[in-house]
Amino acid sequence: MDLGGINPAILIASLMVASVPIILAALGELVVEKAGVLNLGVEGMMIMGAICGFATAVITGSPYLGFLGGALGAACLSLVFAVLTQVLLANQVATGLALTLFGLGLSSLIGQGYVGIKPPLTGTVPLGPLADIPFFGPVLFDHDWMVYLSIAACAAVWAVLKYTRLGLILRAVGESHDAAHALGYKVVRIRILAILFGGALAGLGGAYISLIRVPQWTDGITAGAGWIALAIVVFASWKPWRVLLGAYLFGGITVLQLNLQAAGARIPVEYLSMSPYLITILVLVIMSSGKGKAALNAPAALGQNFHASR
């Protein structure tokens, strides 16, 4: 089965890989925003995850510890954001932007000694004969474990937000921190934990780039993936499965246009290159213009600081 010289199985398999960093970072940000906090520092946390994960993997020789290190490194950076915005009540937008700049600089500093080193490789999950099934084999059963983790994380975030008490509390804090506070929930503590979770997931996404997708360290390796993750959260109207859909759509178009070019399809490249961004903007415009519930789906207390003064 070939579409314009492209094998769809390989295409789908590559778009799943290409989308993992965005899915993870966007899921983390979704939880943070559901708790009512707008952290624009995703790019900074991702790149911290990329270098911390890379460094840990190189030092320990284990890619698994590398991912752990990446998650921890990014969570530490997000703690800076948490302290500034939740304890010291700094402006979230400004702090988030500063966090990105800080993360880019710090990662470059840490990464000085890691340029040109190759990290330990992460293999695919051995699923035996399943990987040999035509079409479904390469699409579903021939990936590294992070691909499966990204989908599992999506399901977990969805289930927790929808069905558990924890999810309810988190959403309550994000919709009306005063009401949640009146009910006796520790708004600031819950928000800090959400920020740390968001940081850890962004870090995993970053580590995926430096350990699997482009197994190397280069300054600025995330190259804007964090901003796309932020847009995807809005695109998904704060729904986990739509994050997955949005990220696959974005990753899919990006990979598709590169594959079409490589296959020599006669298509105007410049339009295809823009198309992922154009479609994102288009969907955002459509969603925010309708009387739609989508726009209303934004957590009501998003971006507002809370202080228990009343």
Place this chain on the structure above:
Amino acid sequence: MKRRTILKGGAALGLASMMGGKMALAQGLEKVKAGFVYVGPIGDGGWTFQHHQGALAVQEAFGDKVEIVWQENVPEGADAERVLTQMALSGCNIIFTTSFGFMDATNAVAAKFPDIKFEHATGYKRDHANVSTYNARFYEGRAIQGHIAGKMTKTNKIGYIASFPIPEVIMGINSYYLHAKKVNPAVELSIVWAFTWFDPAKEADSAKALIDQGVDVIASHTDSTAPLAEAAKTNGAVIGFGQASDMADYKPSPRVSSIIDNWAPYYVKRVGELLDGTYAQVDSWAGIPEGEVEIGEITDAVPADVKAEAEAMRDAIAARTYHPFTGPINKQDGTPWLAEGVTAPDGDLLGMNFYVEGITGEIPS
């Protein structure tokens, strides 16, 4: 003292100091502050890294007489103008802008600071007397890569990861293809336009898309080592080349050779001229003969005879006995471009906006 006299006196003083400034320039400057504007991070391991090596060489060569400053990750476009203005105001005597996309910003800022020298890499606009341009003949290195690619490919499919459709990139594609075709008439070239100079994930995706299509030799015209990292995943089935920098970490395979941009001689020369007062506006375009383009070691992954041929070509270019664009060459649509034995004039190359015959696809506009 009347106000008018004061003004006159002030004007005279100003004139005198201007004259003084002119005199000083004619004799050279005591101390030069050189600014470098980079499009990516120094740690990219490629393009920007090499420019920074050049900047460090300037510092090395002149010691205390030179102060270097630089700014990384400067976006092409309006933001560059701000960075350039800031550098100019901070007392730089000469500013090197090291990406094609800084062209308009460089000329705009140069108009405001006529006493400061501006040097723009890979561009063609010299709107003001204080703007010089410099470039390297990368296509000479591409010819050697094309030769190796044509000889080494087993699938007869070779690939090129292109950045932006500008003459410099198109020149590289044509040179690469012509020389691969010369030694392997069955060769097909796939081109992927990444529309970025630096985005490791996208560069790796581009390489992966090419590999998925059966390409087994990849040349890249972007700034990072990501395409080589992607090729390395194939355990030697796919080879590639170091771009801009040697990228020796990927030796002996997938990196089988490289084009090294050696900007140091040019930077040292220009800053030296500013110091000794012989500085003049130039349009510099040096290549392998001058040592501005170097061919990195061809590794043992390449058979000895191919290696010898490639090195012979390099030496012929260095001796100026061979020009990579020597006719007969037709344009993509079949119209003749160069007649038998004619070499391409520089003007044709600098404005190159067409593929040569045999390349499929269109250049994005």
